Amino acid sequence: MKVLLLIVRFIVGTLFIFSGLIKANDPLGLSYKMQEFFEVWNIHWLDQFTLALSICMIVFEILAGVAVLLGWKMKFFSWLLLLLIVFFTFLTGYAYFSGKIKECGCFGNCIPLTAGESFAKDLALLILILFLFAFRGKIKPFLPRLYNLTILFFSVVFSFSIQWYVLEYLPVVDCLPFKVGVNIYEQTKPPPGSVQDSTVISFVYSKNGKEVEFTADRFPADFDDSYKFVKRYDKQIRKGNAESAIKDFTLVTASGNDTTLDLLNRKGYTLFMFAKEIPDPNPSWNREFAVILSFVKMKNMTIYFITAHTDQVENYFVKNNITDHVQILKCDVTAIKTAARADPTLYLLKQGTILNKWSHADFESAIGEINSLPVQ
Numbered sequence: 001m002k003v004l005l006l007i008v009r010f011i012v013g014t015l016f017i018f019s020g021l022i023k024a025n026d027p028l029g030l031s032y033k034m035q036e037f038f039e040v041w042n043i044h045w046l047d048q049f050t051l052a053l054s055i056c057m058i059v060f061e062i063l064a065g066v067a068v069l070l071g072w073k074m075k076f077f078s079w080l081l082l083l084l085i086v087f088f089t090f091l092t093g094y095a096y097f098s099g100k101i102k103e104c105g106c107f108g109n110c111i112p113l114t115a116g117e118s119f120a121k122d123l124a125l126l127i128l129i130l131f132l133f134a135f136r137g138k139i140k141p142f143l144p145r146l147y148n149l150t151i152l153f154f155s156v157v158f159s160f161s162i163q164w165y166v167l168e169y170l171p172v173v174d175c176l177p178f179k180v181g182v183n184i185y186e187q188t189k190p191p192p193g194s195v196q197d198s199t200v201i202s203f204v205y206s207k208n209g210k211e212v213e214f215t216a217d218r219f220p221a222d223f224d225d226s227y228k229f230v231k232r233y234d235k236q237i238r239k240g241n242a243e244s245a246i247k248d249f250t251l252v253t254a255s256g257n258d259t260t261l262d263l264l265n266r267k268g269y270t271l272f273m274f275a276k277e278i279p280d281p282n283p284s285w286n287r288e289f290a291v292i293l294s295f296v297k298m299k300n301m302t303i304y305f306i307t308a309h310t311d312q313v314e315n316y317f318v319k320n321n322i323t324d325h326v327q328i329l330k331c332d333v334t335a336i337k338t339a340a341r342a343d344p345t346l347y348l349l350k351q352g353t354i355l356n357k358w359s360h361a362d363f364e365s366a367i368g369e370i371n372s373l374p375v376q
Helices: 002-024 027-040 044-070 074-098 115-134 145-169 260-264 286-298 310-319 333-339 360-371
Strands: 198-207 210-215 228-238 269-274 303-307 326-330 345-350 353-359
Touching: 002 027, 002 044, 002 074, 002 115, 002 145, 027 044, 027 074, 027 145, 044 074, 044 145, 074 115, 145 360, 286 303, 286 360, 303 310, 303 333, 310 326, 345 360, 353 360
Parallel strands: 269 303, 303 326
Antiparallel strands: 198 210, 198 228, 269 345, 345 353
16 A cells, blocks of 8 residues: 555656646646636636736646655645646636537646647546545654755745746746747748538528528428528538647738738748737836847848737837838737737747847847847
């Protein structure tokens, strides 16, 4: 029994730490996944708290995993483990059985799992944790109290620190489709060998007060003027797998022109500034950006501000007397959230390929690289 208990502790503790660390690499990703659940449940007022909930959940997950490995205060931490896994199992179960959410974000973007795979994983973990819960009284710490408290303290400090770092400087391990080295245009295409959805045109007509539905090749034999048209739509008969890594990435000018392909295929270097919002006309990164803009002018380049809130960017331009070598482009906010895990994030591209990117906290690093570029 002692050996079995030790093995289960090792599996559960390691999985919780591993899962927590992957989430800690991108707490905003978990926050957005929470918002997805809240939108499905129509409780939008919780959206403003999702990042704080995400950070705390990650800390608890890592802390619980470390405590299980240490065998520290198992009467308390076994309850915490049980509550966490019941909550996770509910979420993954809801996603799987409702079909409304495809991925649950258990291991973030680095190890994408389907809702079914996540639910199966959580069921297995639930069984293991129930086993630990049943025998929690037999688990004793094998290190002195001071050592245990020190390890747990630094686990909490590390959990908060790494999340602060990635929120300021972008994820340490970039598992998103907008990572350095990829070509954005290629990422907007379906993967090679993928299969498109199979659909048929379906018609809905009304006859004698009842709606009748049929496809284009199966019109009723008695079809005549007694049938009144209601609607037509494309009915899916087979789900394909032709989903691109980057979705809804369309860059639209103020006049409504789609300039996406032009910019992604343009020769030479291009700068994209992804900004979810700029509510403050004098943000903390303003001085560094002014230096970047001066080099952009010297290189005869343009910075394209990609945002969903064009009015905020326009206000920022007016307040800071920015008139040339910049252009505002509108884009879907979901695509911007994926591209900019820090707000804002500056990209350097060459013919659509991402050469480098910097968060607002790292604009000083961007200055030297932009200064080294040739004149366009």
